[in-house]
Amino acid sequence: MRIVYVLITIVVSAGFLISGNSVRQQPAQPKSQAPGQSKQYMDEGVVEHKGGAATLRVSDPRPLKQAIATLNEEYGWIVDYEDPPYMSDADLIDVTDPQRRAADPKARVTIPSGDGFQFDYDESPLMTSRGAEAAILHQMVAAYNRTNNPGRFVVREQDKGRYTVIGASVKNQAGKDQNVESILDTPISISVEKRSSAATIDVILKELSARTNTKIGIGWVPNNLLFNTQATVGGNNVSARSLLLQTFEATGRLVVYNLMYFENTQRYLLGATVAVRAQRDSYGKKTLIPIDASPKNPN
Amino acid sequence: MNSYQTIRACLFLFLLACMFRTSTKTVDSQGCCPVPSSEVSGIESQTNPSTLTEFNMTISNAGGTSFDGRQVQEEYGNQGTNTCYYAGGPTPQHPTVSNPTNGVPPWVVAGGLVSGQHNHWGLDIVGVFPDDVAQVRVDHPEMLPCALVIFQNMWIECDASTHIFYEENNVLEIFIHSNHVENCRRAVLDTTNRCEQLNN
Numbered sequence: 001m002r003i004v005y006v007l008i009t010i011v012v013s014a015g016f017l018i019s020g021n022s023v024r025q026q027p028a029q030p031k032s033q034a035p036g037q038s039k040q041y042m043d044e045g046v047v048e049h050k051g052g053a054a055t056l057r058v059s060d061p062r063p064l065k066q067a068i069a070t071l072n073e074e075y076g077w078i079v080d081y082e083d084p085p086y087m088s089d090a091d092l093i094d095v096t097d098p099q100r101r102a103a104d105p106k107a108r109v110t111i112p113s114g115d116g117f118q119f120d121y122d123e124s125p126l127m128t129s130r131g132a133e134a135a136i137l138h139q140m141v142a143a144y145n146r147t148n149n150p151g152r153f154v155v156r157e158q159d160k161g162r163y164t165v166i167g168a169s170v171k172n173q174a175g176k177d178q179n180v181e182s183i184l185d186t187p188i189s190i191s192v193e194k195r196s197s198a199a200t201i202d203v204i205l206k207e208l209s210a211r212t213n214t215k216i217g218i219g220w221v222p223n224n225l226l227f228n229t230q231a232t233v234g235g236n237n238v239s240a241r242s243l244l245l246q247t248f249e250a251t252g253r254l255v256v257y258n259l260m261y262f263e264n265t266q267r268y269l270l271g272a273t274v275a276v277r278a279q280r281d282s283y284g285k286k287t288l289i290p291i292d293a294s295p296k297n298p299n
Numbered sequence: 300m301n302s303y304q305t306i307r308a309c310l311f312l313f314l315l316a317c318m319f320r321t322s323t324k325t326v327d328s329q330g331c332c333p334v335p336s337s338e339v340s341g342i343e344s345q346t347n348p349s350t351l352t353e354f355n356m357t358i359s360n361a362g363g364t365s366f367d368g369r370q371v372q373e374e375y376g377n378q379g380t381n382t383c384y385y386a387g388g389p390t391p392q393h394p395t396v397s398n399p400t401n402g403v404p405p406w407v408v409a410g411g412l413v414s415g416q417h418n419h420w421g422l423d424i425v426g427v428f429p430d431d432v433a434q435v436r437v438d439h440p441e442m443l444p445c446a447l448v449i450f451q452n453m454w455i456e457c458d459a460s461t462h463i464f465y466e467e468n469n470v471l472e473i474f475i476h477s478n479h480v481e482n483c484r485r486a487v488l489d490t491t492n493r494c495e496q497l498n499n
Contacts, residue, residue, distance in 0.1 A: 039386070041386050060386065060387075061387035062387070095385075095387070097439065097441050100441055109437075109438045109439070111386065215430075217428065217429070217430025217431070217433075218428040218430060218431070219389045219428065219430065220389060220391055220427070220431060221397070222397035222398050223424035223426070224373070224397045224405060224423060225397055225398040225405065227353075227412075227424045228405035228406065228412060228422070229405060253398070260389060262389070262438075264437065265433075265434060265437055267430065267434065269389050269431060269434065273397075274397070274398060274400070288375065288395075290399055290400050292400065293400055
């Protein structure tokens with residue numbers, strides 16, 4: 001009996017030691033359709049590696065956003081994304097639920113008209129060249145801008161190895177390309193105070209909304225990180241983006257953000273996540289690891 | 300040495316190996332230091348509640364351990380689900396815990412936002428911000444009520460270099476209705492699902 005108890009203890013303990021503590025990802029599946037949507041998109045982008053060459057494939061209403069998220073996970077990059085303010089049917093599709101429209105003809109729900117995007121690149125320089133990330137980003141954005149997907153984008157280098165891909169052009173009502181300003185470039189002024197990171201972001205976005213007369217709110221963000229950390233951020237006539245980046249840095253973690261624009265409500269939503277990198281086992285199952293995980297206690 | 304002594308020796312050596320391994324790897328067995336056996340999620344009252352719930356956890360064990368000063372952290376659990384998700388929408392298809400790590404833990408028992416509260420840690424913020432909720436309601440009222448489900452693992456510090464998982468797959472749920480939200484935390488070591496309805 002003692003032997004049985006000891007064996008059970010050893011087996012259970014071994015099981016605890018072997019099991020990981022990372023999120024278990026399911027293999028990518030075609031997206032199921034939400035009401036009113038007929039397009040099929042990819043759950044997530046994929047990168048296929050072929051001996052120094054790589055192919056990135058995405059399919060999403062915002063293909064470039066999905067592409068950036070995929071590369072961030074694949075290589076541990078810190079690249080942010082900002083939608084332009086889409087304004088015309090040339091860049092949008094109507095996904096209003098048919099039953100809803102039947103009841104309310106004025107109902108209108110739109111999403112960007114993005115679809116598939118594929119980018120082939122040489123990834124071997126990533127192993128040897130410090131500037132390779134920037135070069136690949138620029139190549140990818142240039143390739144995207146040559147497609148029929150919505151928006152035209154530029155790459156901007158920030159501090160400390162961070163890049164931002166910013167929407168710079170949309171189709172106007174006449175279907176012509178029209179340059180647009182990034183809302184986060186807007187200079188604002190907020191008092192320098194110690195606040196929670198969440199409250200700081202709220203103050204920044206409220207001031208930005210007032211300055212631009214545009215709705216901009218907090219979307220899906222790391223609540224616990226932002227509420228449980230403090231930031232002393234502020235300044236006069238400083239770009240909203242700069243203040244946001246200072247706030248993220250004050251959390252002590254590497255954070256990537258995305259800014260989405262919703263045409264039907266004319267609202268921006270700021271989303272963010274802790275920066276992660278994907279690890280895959282021999283079966284292709286993906287595990288997300290924060291790229292700032294402590295080396296003393298690796299996940 | 301008889302067979303029983305042999306078994307004891309093997310087990311002792313195994314435990315030594317376990318302790319050695321914990322210096323460079325997370326140990327999630329519960330034999331290395333006291334861990335909570337109970338965790339009750341209290342709901343903080345808010346002066347101006349929005350759509351987010353602030354959970355304040357009380358932890359304890361049969362031995363009456365004081366966990367004050369020890370770090371507590373969340374980690375990824377199973378893959379989350381989201382019936383509020385739609386392509387192009389503002390919420391993720393598979394929501395996760397928001398601050399997974401073992402490098403920058405924001406929670407310390409009886410510290411931070413629950414400073415001085417013996418055997419409390421927090422706050423665990425569960426919910427979706429008001430503008431996010433508003434967008435979902437405007438875009439797809441026919442999908443309501445819908446729910447985001449997040450799975451959360453919890454570890455507690457043993458010493459400066461090791462920690463132990465004491466809960467796996469706590470369930471955090473966010474329900475979006477047409478005229479209110481409800482946020483819930485169902486900890487594995489709790490006796491019930493703790494929910495707060497916010498009429499926003």
